[in-house]
Every structure is written in structure tokens, then in C-alpha cells.
Amino acid sequence: MSEYTPMIKQYLAIKAQYKDAFLFFRLGDFYEMFFEDAVTASQELEITLTSRDGGQIPMCGVPHHSAEGYINRLIEKGYKVALCEQVEDPKHAKGVVKREVVQLITPGTVMNGSIVSEKENNYLAAITCFSDGTFGLALCDLTTGENKVTLLQEGKDELIHELFSSGAKEVVVASNVDESLLQAIQERLEVTVSREDESFIPDEFTTLVENIEQPKLIESFARLLQYMIRTQKRSLDHLQPVFYFEVNEFMKIDMHSKRNLELVESNRNKSRKGSLLWLLDKTVTAMGGRMLKQWIERPLITKEKIETRQQMVETFVQQFFERENLREQLKGVYDLERLAGRVAFGNVNARDLIQLKKSLQQVPEIISTLQQLDNPYSSELAEKMDPCERLTAMLEKSIQPSPPLSIKDGDIINDGYNEQLDRYRDATRNGKAWIAQLQQQEREETGIKSLKIGYNKVFGYYIEVTKANLHLLPEGKYERKQTLTNAERYITPELKEKESLILDAEEKIVQLEYELFIALREEVKTYIPVMQKLARQISEIDCLQSFATISENYHYVKPTFSENRNVLIKEGRHPVVEKMMNSQEYVANDVELNASRETLLITGPNMSGKSTYMRQVALTAIMAQIGCFIPADSAELPIFDKVFTRIGAADDLAAGQSTFMVEMLETKLALAKATQNSLILLDEIGRGTSTYDGMALAQAIIEYISEEIKAKTMFSTHYHELTDLEDELEALHNVHVSAIEENGKVVFLHKVRDGRADESYGIHVAQLAELPDKLIVRAREILAKLESGQSKNKPTTSKVNQKTEEEQLSLFVAENNNVTPPIGSKEQKVLKQLQEMNMLEMTPLEAMNKLYDLQKKLKA
Structure with a gap:
């Protein structure tokens, strides 16, 4: 068409400023979208696409009173939404009513709605790339006002791991950022990328960075701050002073290990259930739930800090009635952090202030309970807590007990207030x-x-x-x-x-x-810093009582920490598996790692529990270093600086990586970053390639860790040939998960014992999986043939006793080909007769004749 109407011209002018967002353009009682926005929104939101101006302009819209639900759906999909409102009275307008974007809602800046989980932070991240190869990373949770920054020295992999740990939904970068970096981030993480070139701190925000000395860190936060100012267009009075954290001040757990260990979500359905967080979360407040998640993702490495938490947990366990009183008091505390955020943002209502009042009314009781505990740290916490008595009294006097939801309908203020x-x-x-x-x-x-x-x-x-x-x-x-x-x-x-x-x-x-x-x-705004400090104190108390509740319920014990790098766990259990089993009894196992046992080489059948055994050691270490008690009868542990796990098989199709490549990359990370104070768990390394290659790689990796890194290592394998390494590597020790065979079927005992496994029971496991009987019988025949040395190709020898190509049909052939062929019904009858023979009552000749008869039956 030759000419757009004035209203459409206005729309296009505003849209040009927000090209990467849906423009919700207010027309009367609707938010309308036009052109490409309308086409895409109609598909994503499943709403009707119409048109205007004779069908020339695609158009769709949503009612303004129900817009929040539609906006949340778009944000969840990673989109941004620019809210464009009328900013003048139509009665006084000359021509088209003036409109402006009043807020840009993005995945990292959304303040409420179903997409903001009450027990999870919603971080917005900003990355600043420096010429020396370092990265500045700034994080802000706009819902709580929390700000933190760090400087990353180890390249883009470390940056991606930190972004993953934060759970950031949106990343802000400069316009000239290296596109290869963005590509790497978007291949591995689900994030929305936004641009911001300004990086200075306005005068009114300088107090936020008073404690930050490094210019790089200030620049990183400044980029984040400028983006929030530009997009939110409202008060940010709730932003907290920037906290600098050094990644090396916490146990480092890379993103692969966090997934493998299922720290905060299960791998099966990506939900909390089945994760360590799910197990440990007996917090009562939303704030405590968020802090607990942060603690799990960043365990401590400072012994004094860990022991301070442990002592509080021990006190809560011993003083049951005080702990239960405290839990009841905490139930009356609402989300102080996010209430402070809504106050600053200007979208708080009278009911929110009633929640604030009720929360503050619990604080004197909480202080009193903490003072009753026999612990110096609880007394210190109680002394530092501000009950905000003046604010509580003001809210009590001003707001009616049951105000309406809207602040424009009246019936909010108490009689006698004004x-x-x-x-x-x-x-x-x-x-x-x-x-x-x-x-x-x-x-x-x-x-x-x-x-x-x-x-x-x-x-x-x-x-x-x-x-x-x-x-x-x-x-x-x-x-x-x-x-x-x-x-x-x-x-x-x-x-x-x-x-x-x-x-x-x-x-x-x-x-x-x-x-x-x-x-x-506005008066409540002045209390925001006090409210935020109070929120942090209550969150810490909530986390510690949660540890105590869990520890008492599941009979956990307080571990001790040693300087000699020894791991000595008596009757250790996998905390999550134990809970999932409910009434079934979990088979506990000991773990011993010391100077003469730096590496445990673990053999045993599939499904016998090797991976579970390895994971439980890592989870035990993490639980210990966040201050929680652990599932065991007793434990002496070192303080690990890093944990690396390579467990399970998965492709990374988005990055074009096969299962074996993922396996090698994750192993490389452990080999490159681990120290002698680290814990390394490697499961079935080498299985993604040929037997020869796999065994060679596995042995070389074990030797490298043992000789170069000297970290505490658990290495599970089906390559039984590797068990010979116990004779060659001084600090390697063989253990196996035991199993027995009864009536042709394998029974897993799940008990870890010293020594190597005698068999892998691969076909038995296939039988348990109910593969066709005919297939199982044929597999037994092939295995018997291979083990009797009748294969066409002869094996060659090497440092890892390599098998022939035909023998690769089973990776589980026992060493020296001395495993007895699988037992059928004929063999079982012979065995039964042999078992029933009373050798003490037979003459030597009778015994020889009987054995001859039995042998004839077997050969028949």
C-alpha cells in the first residue's frame, strides 16, 4: 500500500527501537501486534491471525487484562516483550495518542508470574571480554536485587560452566563480541542473548560498587546495570551492593559433573525429584530454598566455615524442640527478598504489605529461639538480626487486615491512621x-x-x-x-x-x-537494605535446620576432615537412591582411599551398582562440604577442591559430538584441571570405540592420573585385563561388586569387596532384560566358542592382553580365557549328581568310575 495510517506509522517507529522483541501495542482494551510480530505470535500463542487495511497488514491481539499469561508463555520460549502504553489522555490528544514502551520484559528481567520459581533465582548475566583473554561475569537476580561479579581466568569453557551453574536465562554482551563465543554458549546452554554497549555506573548507583576495587569487575557490572536501567524504566532501589566471589573459593564442579551427579535436577525428566536438592530440601521459606540450591552448587573448601555450619546442624539435631519451634515460626515468614523487590519496582499491593507485616512479627520469636540454642553462632545471628519494630508498627497501624487486591479501589487504610x-x-x-x-x-x-x-x-x-x-x-x-x-x-x-x-x-x-x-x-522502601539482610540471615537458619531435619530423619552422621587426604567411609550409602527405595534395604559399602590406595579400579557386572557406588562417594563429599551430615556410619574425608565425573553415555547432537567424543572431552577436562586434592570418577572409559583402542586409552588414562595428577580416583571398567595394573601401579587397588549365579541366573549382591571380578555376566543381564530366549541361547554358544579358543583369528598380545576381533563380541571375557562355559540343563544334572556324591564312603576306583561316567554325560 502507498501510505500507512498515522497509527501504523507510530507503531513502526517504536518497533524500530525494539527489533528483537514482540511489541505489545496498546489500543483500547487490547495489546495489538502487527506484521511479522503478529504472524509469529499467532503461532507461538495459538491465537487467531487477522488483518487490517484491506488485508495488507497481519494483525493479532490479546486482552490487556489477561496479557500476563500470554507474556509469560513468550518469555518461557526465550522471547522478549516490549509493553507499549498510552502515555497521554486521549481526550487531550492532538492526532494520534502518544505511546511509549514502559517496560521491556525479558527472560532475565521478568519479576513475577509462573515462570519465576519461588525456590530458584532468576539470574540475568552480563559478559565482558577483555584483551588478555579473561572474562568478567556479572549476575543479578532482579526479583531479589542480589548482585555478584567474578573474573574468570581459564577461558570460555570456564565461562560456560559458570553460566550453567547460575542458571542464567539471558546473557548481555557488547555488540562487538566474538560471534564464535556466542555460538559456543548457545550450542550448550538455553539462553537469550541481548546487547548492551554502555558500561558506566550512574552517580545514584555508585554505592553498589563501593567494595569492588578491580576496574574489570566494575565494567562488567556496569554493562548489566545499564541494560536493566534501559529495559525496566523504573526504580531499582532494591539492588543490593555487588558481592565479589572468587570461583576458586568454592569446590569446583563442572557442568557435566553436576548433570552426572544430578545435583539439582534428575537426568530422566529434568525435575527436582531424584536430585540431591530434592532430598535435602526441608526448608520452610522460599528464600531458604534458593540459598540451599546455591550452597549445593558451590560447596565450601574452607574447613572453619564448614565446621561452623556442622556445629549448628549438630545443635539443631540435639535440641529437637527448639528446632521444631523454629520451623513453625519460619512458616509464618514470606519471601522478604522478593517483597523488597516488588516494593522498589512499584508493583507491591496492600496484601504484600500484610505479608511483610506478618513476616516481621515472627522475627522476635525467631530471635528468642536462637538465643535458646547452645551454640555461639546462633547467639551471634540472633544479636545481629533487626526485628524492624518501627516498620512492623507502622504497617500494623496503617493497613487493614484484609485489604483488596487493587490499590485503587479503596478500603486499604485503617481508621485512625489519617x-x-x-x-x-x-x-x-x-x-x-x-x-x-x-x-x-x-x-x-x-x-x-x-x-x-x-x-x-x-x-x-x-x-x-x-x-x-x-x-x-x-x-x-x-x-x-x-x-x-x-x-x-x-x-x-x-x-x-x-x-x-x-x-x-x-x-x-x-x-x-x-x-x-x-x-x-515509599516509606517501606527505606527499609529495603534491612529487609534484605534479614532475609539472608533467615535463609541461612532455614538451610541449617533443613540439614538437621534430614540428618535426623535418615540417620546421617557428622563427618570429620583430615589433612592427610584420606577417605575412610564406613557403611556409606547413596542418599538419593536410598530414599527412592523407600522400605527396601540399601546395601551399604565401605570406601577407603589413602596414600597407598589413590585409585580404586572397580570391576563387576552391569547393573551391579558400580556407578551408584562411585556417585555416592561424590555426593557424600559434596554434602560434607556444604555442612550437612552424611549417609554413613562414620566418615573421615579430605576437603576436595574439585570433583570430576564421567558417568553415563550421551550424545551432544547440537554440538555435533558423538557419545565417544563427549566421553573424551569430559575426561580431558578432568585430566587438565584436576589436582592431587581433587576427586575423579570415571565410568567405562573407552567403551565408545573398538576394544583395542578402548583398553589402550583406559590404561593410559589410569597411568596418567596415577603418575601425573595423583588425585583420589575411582575407575570402573569391564576391561578385566586392566586389573593387572594393580601389580604395576603402586597406588592402584582392585575392588569388585560381587554377584553370584544361581540356577543359571545372576544375583547381584551390591557389596563391594577387595580383588577383581571373576565374570561380567553380560548375557545374564540380557536375560534379565528379557531378550528373546533363542537369542540368549545363541549368545551362550558364541561365548562358549570364543572362550574355548575356537575363533578364526588368533589374539595378539600387548600390554593390555588384547582379544581377537571375534572376541570383541563380548567385552567381558575373563582373563586367560579360563571362564567355564554357561551352564545348561545337562550340565546342571551332572553338577547335582556330583554334589550328591559322598566321596568319603567311596573307594578310589569307585570314584574314578563315577567321574568317568559324569564326564561321558558332559561330552555326549
Whole structure:
């Protein structure tokens, strides 16, 4: 079309400033979208696509009163939404009503709705790339105001791992950032990328970086801050001072290991259930839940800090009644951090302030309970907690106990809070009483019992008389107002005067209550830093009581930490598997790693529990270093600086990596970054390639760790040939997960014992999986043939006793080909006869004859 209308021109001009966002353009009671936005939104939101201007312009829209749900759906998909509102009164507008974007809602800046989990942070991240190869990373949770920064020295892999740990949904970068970096981030993480080139701190925000000395860190945070200022267009008074954290001050767990260990979500369905977080979360408050997740993702490495937490957990375990009192008190505490955020953002309502009041009313009780605990740290916490008594009293005096949701409908402020408001209310209350009295008086004077005084918004107050009673009205007193089918409505000068007084007061009440609420909200703003500090203190207490509750419920014990790098766990258990098993008894196992046992080489059948055994050691170490008790009878542990796990098989198709490549990359990370103070768990390394290659790689990796890194290592394998390494590597020790065979079927004992496994029971496991019987029989025949040395190709020898190509059909051939062929029904009969023989009552000749008969039966 040749020319757009003025309104469409306005839309296009605003849209040009927000090209990467859906523009929700306010038209009356709807937010409308046009052109490509309309086409895409109609598909993503499943709403009707229409058009305007003769079908030239695609168009769709959503009602403004239900827009939040549609916006949340778009944000969850990684999109951004620019809210464009009318900013002038249409009555006074000359031409098109002026419109402006009042807020840009993005995955990292969304403040409420279903997509913000109450027990998870919603971080917005900003990356700044420096010429020396380092990265500045800044993080802000806009819902709580929390800010933190760090400097990363180890390249983009470390950056990606930190972004993964934070769970950031959106990453802000400069326009000139290296595209290969963005590609690497987007291949491995689900994030929305946004651009921001400004990186300076406005004067009103300089106090946020007072404790930050490095210019790189300030620049990183400044980019984040500028993006928030530009997109949110409202008060950010709740932003907390920036906290600098050094990644090496915590146990480092890479993103692969966090997934493998299922720390915060299960691998099967990506939910909390089945994760360590799910197990440990007995927190009562949303704030405590968020802090617990942060603790699990960043375990401590400072012994004093760990032991401070441990001592509090021990105190809570010993003082049960105080702990239960505290849990009840915490149940009355709402989310102080996010309430502070809503206060600053200006979208807090009266019910939110009631929640704030109720939360603060619990604080004196919490302080009292902490003082009753026999622990110096709890006394220190109690002393530092500010109960905000003045704020509590102000909220008690000002807000009604059950206010409405809207702050513009009145009925919010208590009587006695404001004199002018009380006068207006007196006018309305007494005025309405006067009207009721007038109605009774008019009925008596006229004798019309059905006469009534009513009110509607169009005609105001009126006297209604049915037509059957009109003859009873005195002449000259009543002025006709409205005629109905069966009645007439009238007004008198006296009623009109009172109406004016009442309606004027009601209108002024609503406006005055709104103004008083806004003033109250501004007053509450001044308490935001105190509220945030209180929130952190309560969150810490909540996490520690959660550890105590879990430890008591599941009979966990307090571990000790040694300087000699020994791992000595007695009757250790996998905490999550144990809980998932419910009433079934979990088979506990010991773990011993010391100077002469740096590496455990673990053999045993599939499904016997090798991976579970390895994982439970890592989870035990992590639980210990966050201050929780651990699932064992006793434990002595070192403080690990890093944990690396390579467990399970998975492709990374998005990055074009096969299972074996993923396996090698994760192994490389451990080999490159581990120290002698690290824990390395490697499961089935080398199985993604040929047997020769796999065994060679596996042996070389074990030797490299043992000779170069000297980290505590657990290495599970089906390559039984590798067990010979116990004779060659001084600090390697063989252990196996035991199993027995009964009636041709394998029974897993799940017990870890010293020494190597004698068999892998691969075919038995296939039988348990109910593969076809014919297939199982054929597999036994092939295995028997291979193990009897009848294969066409002869094996060659090497450092890892390599098998022939045919023998690669089974990776589980025992060493020296000495495994007995699988037992069938014929063999079982012979065995039974042999078992029933009483050798002590037989002569040597009888015994020889009997053995000869049995041998003939086997050969037949």
C-alpha cells in the first residue's frame, strides 16, 4: 500500500527501537501486534491471525487484562516483550495518542508470574571480554536485587560452566563480541542473548560498587546495570551492593559433573525429584530454598566455615524442640527478598504489605529461639538480626487486615491512621445512616410501606414509588427524576444535598487512600537494605535446620576432615537412591582411599551398582562440604577442591559430538584441571570405540592420573585385563561388586569387596532384560566358542592382553580365557549328581568310575 495510517506509522517507529522483541501495542482494551510480530505470535500463542487495511497488514491481539499469561508463555520460549502504553489522555490528544514502551520484559528481567520459581533465582548475566583473554561475569537476580561479579581466568569453557551453574536465562554482551563465543554458549546452554554497549555506573548507583576495587569487575557490572536501567524504566532501589566471589573459593564442579551427579535436577525428566536438592530440601521459606540450591552448587573448601555450619546442624539435631519451634515460626515468614523487590519496582499491593507485616512479627520469636540454642553462632545471628519494630508498627497501624487486591479501589487504610480520611469516612457512614433514616421517615409521612431510597451511578440517589401508590405523594415536594415501567423515581432538595456530600466524600476517600498507600510504600522502601539482610540471615537458619531435619530423619552422621587426604567411609550409602527405595534395604559399602590406595579400579557386572557406588562417594563429599551430615556410619574425608565425573553415555547432537567424543572431552577436562586434592570418577572409559583402542586409552588414562595428577580416583571398567595394573601401579587397588549365579541366573549382591571380578555376566543381564530366549541361547554358544579358543583369528598380545576381533563380541571375557562355559540343563544334572556324591564312603576306583561316567554325560 502507498501510505500507512498515522497509527501504523507510530507503531513502526517504536518497533524500530525494539527489533528483537514482540511489541505489545496498546489500543483500547487490547495489546495489538502487527506484521511479522503478529504472524509469529499467532503461532507461538495459538491465537487467531487477522488483518487490517484491506488485508495488507497481519494483525493479532490479546486482552490487556489477561496479557500476563500470554507474556509469560513468550518469555518461557526465550522471547522478549516490549509493553507499549498510552502515555497521554486521549481526550487531550492532538492526532494520534502518544505511546511509549514502559517496560521491556525479558527472560532475565521478568519479576513475577509462573515462570519465576519461588525456590530458584532468576539470574540475568552480563559478559565482558577483555584483551588478555579473561572474562568478567556479572549476575543479578532482579526479583531479589542480589548482585555478584567474578573474573574468570581459564577461558570460555570456564565461562560456560559458570553460566550453567547460575542458571542464567539471558546473557548481555557488547555488540562487538566474538560471534564464535556466542555460538559456543548457545550450542550448550538455553539462553537469550541481548546487547548492551554502555558500561558506566550512574552517580545514584555508585554505592553498589563501593567494595569492588578491580576496574574489570566494575565494567562488567556496569554493562548489566545499564541494560536493566534501559529495559525496566523504573526504580531499582532494591539492588543490593555487588558481592565479589572468587570461583576458586568454592569446590569446583563442572557442568557435566553436576548433570552426572544430578545435583539439582534428575537426568530422566529434568525435575527436582531424584536430585540431591530434592532430598535435602526441608526448608520452610522460599528464600531458604534458593540459598540451599546455591550452597549445593558451590560447596565450601574452607574447613572453619564448614565446621561452623556442622556445629549448628549438630545443635539443631540435639535440641529437637527448639528446632521444631523454629520451623513453625519460619512458616509464618514470606519471601522478604522478593517483597523488597516488588516494593522498589512499584508493583507491591496492600496484601504484600500484610505479608511483610506478618513476616516481621515472627522475627522476635525467631530471635528468642536462637538465643535458646547452645551454640555461639546462633547467639551471634540472633544479636545481629533487626526485628524492624518501627516498620512492623507502622504497617500494623496503617493497613487493614484484609485489604483488596487493587490499590485503587479503596478500603486499604485503617481508621485512625489519617485525620482527613477519617472525616471523609465519617461523612459517608453517617450520610448513609441518614439516608436509611430518611427512608423510614418518608414511609411514615406518606403511608407507602414499599417506598425505598436507592442509588445508581447514572442518576445518583433517588426515591422510588410504585405507580399504584403515586396518589399518596404530597404535591410539590418531589421532583420527578426517572420513569420506569411500574414505578417513578423522584428526588428532593434535601436528598440532593446529602448525595453531593456522600459522593464527594467517597470519591475523595479512594483518591486519598491511594495517595496514602503510595506514601507508605515509599516509606517501606527505606527499609529495603534491612529487609534484605534479614532475609539472608533467615535463609541461612532455614538451610541449617533443613540439614538437621534430614540428618535426623535418615540417620546421617557428622563427618570429620583430615589433612592427610584420606577417605575412610564406613557403611556409606547413596542418599538419593536410598530414599527412592523407600522400605527396601540399601546395601551399604565401605570406601577407603589413602596414600597407598589413590585409585580404586572397580570391576563387576552391569547393573551391579558400580556407578551408584562411585556417585555416592561424590555426593557424600559434596554434602560434607556444604555442612550437612552424611549417609554413613562414620566418615573421615579430605576437603576436595574439585570433583570430576564421567558417568553415563550421551550424545551432544547440537554440538555435533558423538557419545565417544563427549566421553573424551569430559575426561580431558578432568585430566587438565584436576589436582592431587581433587576427586575423579570415571565410568567405562573407552567403551565408545573398538576394544583395542578402548583398553589402550583406559590404561593410559589410569597411568596418567596415577603418575601425573595423583588425585583420589575411582575407575570402573569391564576391561578385566586392566586389573593387572594393580601389580604395576603402586597406588592402584582392585575392588569388585560381587554377584553370584544361581540356577543359571545372576544375583547381584551390591557389596563391594577387595580383588577383581571373576565374570561380567553380560548375557545374564540380557536375560534379565528379557531378550528373546533363542537369542540368549545363541549368545551362550558364541561365548562358549570364543572362550574355548575356537575363533578364526588368533589374539595378539600387548600390554593390555588384547582379544581377537571375534572376541570383541563380548567385552567381558575373563582373563586367560579360563571362564567355564554357561551352564545348561545337562550340565546342571551332572553338577547335582556330583554334589550328591559322598566321596568319603567311596573307594578310589569307585570314584574314578563315577567321574568317568559324569564326564561321558558332559561330552555326549
